[in-house]
Amino acid sequence: xxxxxxxxxxxxxxxxxxxxxxxxxxxxxxxxxxxxxxxxxxxxxxxxxxxxxxxxxxxxxxxxxxxxxxxxxxxxxxxxxxxxxxxxxxxxxxxxxxxxxxxxxxxxxxxxxxxxxxxxxxxxxxxxxxxxxxxxxxxxxxxxxxxxxxxxxxxxxxxxxxxxxxxxxxxxxxxxxxxxxxxxxxxxxxxxxxxxxxxxxxxxxxxxxxxxxxxxxxxxxxxxxxxxxxxxxxxxxxxxxxxxxxxxxxxxxxxxxxxxxxxxxxxxxxxxxxxxxxxxxxxxxxxxxxxxxxxxxxxxxxxxxxxxxxxxxxxxxxxxxxxxxxxxxxxxxxxxxxxxxxxxxxxxxxxxxxxxxxxxxxxxxxxxxxxxxxxxxxxxxxxxxxxxxxxxxxxxxxxxxxxxxxxxxxxxxxxxxxxxxxxxxxxxxxxxxxxxxxxxxxxxxxxxxxxxxxxxxxxxxxxxxxxxxxxxxxxxxxxxxxxxxxxx
Numbered sequence: 001x002x003x004x005x006x007x008x009x010x011x012x013x014x015x016x017x018x019x020x021x022x023x024x025x026x027x028x029x030x031x032x033x034x035x036x037x038x039x040x041x042x043x044x045x046x047x048x049x050x051x052x053x054x055x056x057x058x059x060x061x062x063x064x065x066x067x068x069x070x071x072x073x074x075x076x077x078x079x080x081x082x083x084x085x086x087x088x089x090x091x092x093x094x095x096x097x098x099x100x101x102x103x104x105x106x107x108x109x110x111x112x113x114x115x116x117x118x119x120x121x122x123x124x125x126x127x128x129x130x131x132x133x134x135x136x137x138x139x140x141x142x143x144x145x146x147x148x149x150x151x152x153x154x155x156x157x158x159x160x161x162x163x164x165x166x167x168x169x170x171x172x173x174x175x176x177x178x179x180x181x182x183x184x185x186x187x188x189x190x191x192x193x194x195x196x197x198x199x200x201x202x203x204x205x206x207x208x209x210x211x212x213x214x215x216x217x218x219x220x221x222x223x224x225x226x227x228x229x230x231x232x233x234x235x236x237x238x239x240x241x242x243x244x245x246x247x248x249x250x251x252x253x254x255x256x257x258x259x260x261x262x263x264x265x266x267x268x269x270x271x272x273x274x275x276x277x278x279x280x281x282x283x284x285x286x287x288x289x290x291x292x293x294x295x296x297x298x299x300x301x302x303x304x305x306x307x308x309x310x311x312x313x314x315x316x317x318x319x320x321x322x323x324x325x326x327x328x329x330x331x332x333x334x335x336x337x338x339x340x341x342x343x344x345x346x347x348x349x350x351x352x353x354x355x356x357x358x359x360x361x362x363x364x365x366x367x368x369x370x371x372x373x374x375x376x377x378x379x380x381x382x383x384x385x386x387x388x389x390x391x392x393x394x395x396x397x398x399x400x401x402x403x404x405x406x407x408x409x410x411x412x413x414x415x416x417x418x419x420x421x422x423x424x425x426x427x428x429x430x431x432x433x434x435x436x437x438x439x440x441x442x443x444x445x446x447x448x449x450x451x452x453x454x455x456x457x458x459x460x461x462x463x464x465x466x467x468x469x470x471x472x473x474x475x476x477x478x479x480x481x482x483x484x485x486x487x488x
Contacts, residue, residue, distance in 0.1 A: 057085020059450035060207030066454030090360030099392035104405030129153030134259025178216035211365030234354030239346030388452035
């Protein structure tokens with residue numbers, strides 16, 4: 001059914017534009033309890049797919065690409081008007097495609113995340129949308145590589161890749177519920193300006209970051225609220241070199257990387273300062289607004305990310321608390337620009353060039369899965385007989401590092417939602433131990449998880465089996481064929 005036929009169909013059903021304020025949508029409220037409204041039942045038009053991916057962010061883009069390339073009829077549901085998620089809005093760079101070899105002399109350099117995530121970088125390189133895998137020249141006990149991206153080009157490139165792969169992309173579309181058949185998800189309910197729809201599928205992947213689909217499906221979860229939220233901004237009319245000189249003059253350079261910037265190699269693409277060494281006024285001001293000194297860029301005269309953090313008193317699933325946080329973060333954005341104007345040479349006429357459309361989270365709901373990755377699994381570099389990728393970065397380095405500059409494995413069972421037969425999750429929703437989560441939540445890990453879950457969902461749909469019935473040998477072979485790297 002094409003969109004024109006769909007519009008005619010819903011009009012015939014008498015639901016018009018669904019969420020609009022037409023006369024046909026007005027409901028009588030006589031005999032309704034004062035504190036509740038009983039919504040009348042109505043028939044929803046149905047679409048059918050093999051795989052539905054909820055959330056088109058860091059993991060969801062890759063999951064949808066992977067599922068479609070396995071031959072599954074795939075739908076991607078994304079509430080914003082573009083794909084990308086935390087990669088384009090909440091981070092500073094992509095961490096990390098490589099092991100931490102530079103912190104361990106004698107350890108071999110190896111790219112441990114490949115496949116579709118690397119294909120995205122290859123596409124970005126062709127249009128000047130990334131620094132490439134730039135080696136850290138300082139601060140390499142944190143990460144050996146900085147992969148900076150152009151946020152806007154990333155949105156375009158991934159959108160194009162999704163369409164080319166045959167994914168049915170539903171942007172500006174809200175996931176509003178789950179349709180259950182016992183312990184299986186039969187479908188999801190979506191809302192858009194075209195109305196409400198029921199979207200059926202055989203397999204589902206939750207990449208919403210908040211765990212929305214899992215929660216709707218009745219999965220067990222907790223809400224640890226153990227991270228700050230943030231809204232990262234881009235700042236224009238600045239000088240990367242003068243920011244470097246500012247940090248250097250105070251002996252404050254903590255991280256530095258050189259890569260491709262504005263078409264030239266060997267340029268500074270990442271800087272971070274040691275706050276303790278910076279002028280007292282700058283340091284105090286940054287502390288009050290939760291501002292980090294780290295930034296990355298792929299353009300001259302532009303800081304791609306300046307991050308403003310805020311610790312909320314309750315979980316970021318709380319709408320009213322989030323409203324207050326959104327306002328506070330935007331106040332902090334202006335104060336951040338004022339700090340740069342006042343203290344950093346070359347930034348006297350800086351301005352906010354980009355903001356995220358809403359705050360970003362590091363964790364919302366923590367979904368209970370068949371396996372919970374532990375801190376020891378990560379730092380001891382443990383591997384599993386059902387792993388779907390390997391990873392070597394930890395966001396708490398150098399305090400926590402994977403043993404001997406190696407990798408650990410993420411097992412398939414850590415992505416299977418407990419008690420739900422046909423639902424997988426990918427991204428920041430797994431791993432209860434915050435120390436381990438400081439690794440598994442990072443962008444490149446989420447991308448790799450996305451490829452695994454999308455592939456698995458497509459295989460389950462093709463074989464008409466649940467996530468626990470899928471033979472690992474089938475999944476492993478498919479992942480290897482699509483360029484995923486394994487240590488053994």
